[in-house]
Amino acid sequence: GQNIDQPTEMTATEGAIVQINCTYQTSGFNGLFWYQQHAGEAPTFLSYNVLDGLEEKGRFSSFLSRSKGYSYLLLKELQMKDSASYLCAVMDSNYQLIWGAGTKLIIKP
Amino acid sequence: TAGITQAPTSQILAAGRSMTLRCTQDMRHNAMYWYRQDLGLGLRLIHYSNTAGTTGKGEVPDGYSVSRANTDDFPLTLASAVPSQTSVYFCASSDGTGVNEQFFGPGTRLTVL
Numbered sequence: 001g002q003n004i005d006q007p008t009e010m011t012a013t014e015g016a017i018v019q020i021n022c023t024y025q026t027s028g029f030n031g032l033f034w035y036q037q038h039a040g041e042a043p044t045f046l047s048y049n050v051l052d053g054l055e056e057k058g059r060f061s062s063f064l065s066r067s068k069g070y071s072y073l074l075l076k077e078l079q080m081k082d083s084a085s086y087l088c089a090v091m092d093s094n095y096q097l098i099w100g101a102g103t104k105l106i107i108k109p
Numbered sequence: 110t111a112g113i114t115q116a117p118t119s120q121i122l123a124a125g126r127s128m129t130l131r132c133t134q135d136m137r138h139n140a141m142y143w144y145r146q147d148l149g150l151g152l153r154l155i156h157y158s159n160t161a162g163t164t165g166k167g168e169v170p171d172g173y174s175v176s177r178a179n180t181d182d183f184p185l186t187l188a189s190a191v192p193s194q195t196s197v198y199f200c201a202s203s204d205g206t207g208v209n210e211q212f213f214g215p216g217t218r219l220t221v222l
Contacts, residue, residue: 004151033210042199042213043152087151096167097211099151 002026004100006088011106012078020073020086020103028093034062034073035087037102043087047073075105083107111135113214115200121220122190130185130217132200140203141183142211143167143175145196152199158183159205190221 003025012018024032031050035043049055049064049071061074073086085102092098113134122128134141139160144152154167158177172194174186183202187194197218201211 008149031208042215044213045210048208048210089152091209095209096154096157097152099153101149101151 002090002092002098004088004090004098006086006100006103008101009104009106011108012075014078014080014107014109016078017074017076018078018105020075020088020105022071022073022088022100024069024071024088024090024098024100026090026092026098029066030091030093030095032062032064032071033089033091033097034060034071035089037085037087039084046086078107080107080109113200113202113212115198115214115217117217118215119218119220121222122187124191124221125189128187128190128219130187130198130200130219132183132185132214133181134183134200134202134212134214135181136202136204136212137180138202138204138212139180140205141177142201142203143173143183143185144199144201145169145194146199146216147196155185155198190219192221195219195221 006022034046037043047062054063059076064071087102088100089097116131142157143155156175158164161180200214203211
């Protein structure tokens, strides 16, 4: 079966760095996506990785290792507004997104 | 630009009744999707459409139907609602090129009693 695993909840301090991990087992791989979802709102696109390595976009970076079925999202200089759920999703061989349950990130002052 | 709109924002529905959730996008995207999101679970694909005039079944299609008469609209119908269909429903679209990220509507919160 297809499976995306990520921690249910994480807590971090304002100004710090946090890494959210995602492991996956899917039928085929056509890219890995990270989305941010604030409570009561729609998911919004953060990053995309299709090749191994690190993609940096401002305070957010995303890493992919296809051989290990592993990705992480790195958030630097955390701000209170970063409190949200972070969703990992893999595009499978049918070009459909398989979603993890999301990691709720709590930022404390 | 509105992006994707969904209606209604929320609804309480009696079991056995039918309902259509509306979704409209103004980005001229070819592909559209319907997901449900339940606590502790990832987004689950209900139905999708790769282009106007075609539809396909996702992971959890039972009890739902869709149509795609034109590029902009992708309504989701529950023919006879059951309590297990209580969920938040998101419509999304993508242009099918490049990164092909999906853009989401604001969601419809449906409660079936």
